[in-house]
Amino acid sequence: MQPDRFETPILADDGAPDASGYLFAVEHVGKSFGAVKAVIDASLRLKAGEAHALVGENGAGKSTLVKMLAGVHEPDTGQLYMEGEAVQLSSPAIARDAGIAVIYQEPTLFPDLDVTENVFMGRMPKRSGGRVDRPLMLDQVNAVMGRLGVRLDPNRLTRGLSIADQQIIEIAKALTLDAKVIVMDEPTAALSSAEVARLFTVIETLRAEGAAVVFISHRLDEVFATCQQVTVMRDGRSVLSSPANELTSDQLVRTMVGRDIEKRQGAHGAGSGDVVLKVDRLTREGKFVDISFEVRAGEIVGLAGLVGAGRTEIAQAIFGIDRYDAGSVSMSAAPLKKGSPTAAMAAGIGLVPEDRRQHGLVMDESIERNIVLASLKRVRRRGLIANALSRDFATRWSQRLQIKFNRLSDPVSTLSGGNQQKVVLAKWLSRQPALLIVDEPTRGIDVGTKSEVHGLIQKLAEDGVAVLVISSELPEVLLLADRILVIREGRFVHEFANAEATEEAVIAAAAGVIAEVAI
């Protein structure tokens, strides 16, 4: 089958649009917000029973397209078709009634209500007198959980459930709504590999029941593992739709980016600098046990492992965000006080956190203030903050990192994900740290900026900074790290030098099983 470039609209013999071959079709929609053209010409054609990947860099228009499916926005141009009929999804409620369910990255559940009420909130079935029909709700929830092969106590409050379980509840919600189109936005970003496996099984179940699953992800390996069809968006347009087995990942990346990404080479073999960070038998109950390692100046050490292995907790313990129960941390041979980010920063540590929006940036504050936030003492004149100094400081560093912005006084929320990450980096690099810890440096960032960030990290190491990189993306770890430490369920498992590390070996160590290789 030929890959579809959407050059021809789907037409019947008489020239009228005919979308009856598809369960749900988005045909050449466009959406602008004022002067910003978020989507220019996007199309998506879903067949019943298929898992359909929607890929594209950040800013390609995927989230706006999803919002149109969800009924949050209406397209300015183009048309949506459900089972061959044109539809207007003018509100989330209408989209829901039409059979479309969207599961966002951050599930929006009610922590104080139980599972059952969460599934049915907003459309609770009633019995005599207008009361809530709880027995009916319970029956349906149990039935759906059975279909999904998951056991969750329907009477349990959702507060405290893992993200994976929260997603299951969202999926259950979709099923009780008889959803025919289920959109999953970056569903695996926060899941452990066991949970990802469970999710893939659930997707199979949904497909078998005739639903179409739209799978949005940056993890191309998962796309190829799960999906039958791939649609690529770039710069607000759908540029390609192809069966997954007719596409290589290189082709896919090239289509997403529109250019070849040069594969960066790492200059490995560093490791002759002094020991900067020394972690000795670090332990925190329930999170990690007996972690010991060193990072030298000019060296990049990678912490690899599955999501939830405890690496972020280790990093946050080193930086003082969390306390630890045993062991010690020292910087340049001097013991580091625990539980104090102030002490860590004084010792020359910087932490680029995993969660950019919640921890890395103050979204409503200006770009300038975010960059200067960790260096307020340095922009003083005679003890008081000087606006001119602050502005110069921010200008210098935003130029150095090539951050694209309109004005320094704009809120940092107006920047793209990649540029936001650069602001976080600017904040820390401007402190000239001796050790930089970077947690998931390129999560949610487009391929182009990703490459820039990798370059920045490598340059840092060349300049003699000790770097600790935490990443769940193996290619990234293999690219950057001179040494790779694998953490599994809170314990150190194996150390690889870059030369001897392969993806399979690292995964094997991280998951504790032998890897099956599929092409």
Add this chain to the structure above:
Amino acid sequence: MSSNAGTAARPSRSMVRSLRRWESALVLILIAVIAFATIESPDFLTTTTIFFGGLDIGQIAIMALPLTLIVITGEIDLSVAAMLGLSACVFGYAFEHGTGAALAIVIALLVGALGGSLNGFLIARLGLPSIAVTIGTLTMFRGIAEVVLGNSEVTNYPTGLTVIGSKPIFAHLAYPFLFFLILAAIYAVVLHKTPVGRSLYAIGLNKEAAFFSGIRVNRTKFILYLLSGVVCAFAGIVYALQNDSSIYTAGQGLELNVVAVVLFGGVSIFGGRGSVLGVVLSVLIVAASQVAFTLINISSEEQQIIFGVLLLFSVLVPNSAAGYRRLQAWINQVRRSAPAAGAGPSG
């Protein structure tokens, strides 16, 4: 407060610009009030009225300063006036039992520090919601004030000190107002020009990100509440001396005036926005208005209503632009979902 109550929305974007706009509006309002009052009553700009105006607003103004910083960090302190009352009573009690004025002042300030620390401990250290905590401490402080002095009143403070209530300094400036101005200057410098002050905005907007940037959020909040306790205790001492009276009802109901003054000064109830200048302007406007109203015979009950409207106004206006847009969107939605041909999904 940093929690968004069901349906309340935080106005954001270009905050610096909107704050400047707010302050400019306040300046205009101040000029308008003064102009209006001078026309209505030629007595308005005399030294006596300025003196009494400053005297009346003194305590509210003083208490507004630490509250400003607290609200910027996204918290609230409803116990301010209760601490004023408690401190006035403790001061009176100590003085009455022969400790002498100086020691009584120290004791009252210490009580303020203790009360502020209690707030700080519960809110900053234990992480309890500040509205609930300060309602609790408000009730408790009032209760303790009641226990300390009972129904009795302490008067006859040394005339050397009560002069702050009767004689002006620099011809027409009342001492309490002078204290306010000095404190305002200090607070302004701290808030706008020091790293600690700058960090308050970050804390109010996103306290996790602030913590991840090395800001000691809990310690900072604790100090703000401690300071609030001390400054409000100071206000209580001023109150007692100025009125030559300590009684357990001192300051009752004033907390709402203080909150109104702070919010009217452009400090956002959600945190992360505001300035000392705005609060000073707000104080001036309220002081001028109170004097003007009394001169044209508006009763204090009627003034209460005006205070209430002021409070509403100060929060409505930032929201109004967003509200208007929302109203338009709602109208559009209603129009669209009205039974019309072709609308609605099929199948």
Add this chain to the structure above:
Amino acid sequence: MSVTKAPQVVAHPAPAARQHRVAETVSRFRPAVIALLILVIFGGTTIKNSSFDGLSNIQAMLSISAIYLLLSVGETMVIVTRNVDLSVGSTLGISAFAVGEIYNHDPHMTMVVIFLAGIGIGAVCGAIIGLITTVARVPSLVVTLAALYIIRGLDNIVGSGVQIEPSVIPHTLVSLGYSTVVGIPWLFVLVVVVALAAAFWMRSFPAGRELYAIGSDPEAAVLAGIPVARRVFTVFVISGALAGLGGVLFLAQQATVDSTAGTGYELVIVTAVVVGGVAIFGGSGSVIGAVLGALLLQVINQALVAAQISAFWDSAIAGAMLLAAISFDRLISFRASRALVATEGVSYVE
């Protein structure tokens, strides 16, 4: 591309989950604990002052508490949606006063009209507050604070110099204030009926459950299609209406009213409701718990007088209890963050 297939999934129930169960259990038993506390204090005071458990004393206690209990019902609904109503005292005051004024002009006005008038005035106040909160999106703390001022000010102006003499209040109303039903004061019975109705509604009806959803996560509530503005508006109207009803009952009880009626009630009510287990940030708690909390505070009040401890301690104790209640809640809540906690654990095999 390589794919790992993990063979078996091992479940590790997260420690946080256990802690959440503890918190859940405590909140379920809280009303019972408060009831127990009431009995304990009651018993203790009776030992000190044997006339405390006399019938007429109990009747007086229940009668006096009734209005606070009534206002707690409305306040609970408001707080559950993550709002707060600080205007209830003022609304009660103006309603009591207005009703008294009606009697001033027409001492023979029927009871039905009187009750409707009181409830109506309260409902109107609540409606205005509700509108400003939902349409203008002003935080309810500020709106109700302002309303407290404005309504009290109006009350003062309208009421300045006007006295409502006991003589104009008809006997029919006043007798409500002290008559009993099988020994229980009529006022108290009325309030209990209202409370039970409210509790039933919040537990078993979709709109009631939606209130909890709104308080638990306001944004998720919007996404779920809950008509948030309508619900929040409604709870403010109810809160106002109940405060208005309270004004009528106040008149029945006191047979006189001046412009200070109801001053300071809101703080007592909020304290009672939080002590009774309603989370200040909404999403959880029950009307029953709140009402018991109000009763507890009143019992303590009366107990202090009966045990000849100075009544001046009342406020101090109430304040301390509020602090103790929220501290306790936090301590048993382990990770008390509002967001769901992401922890380890897959529920394949439980």
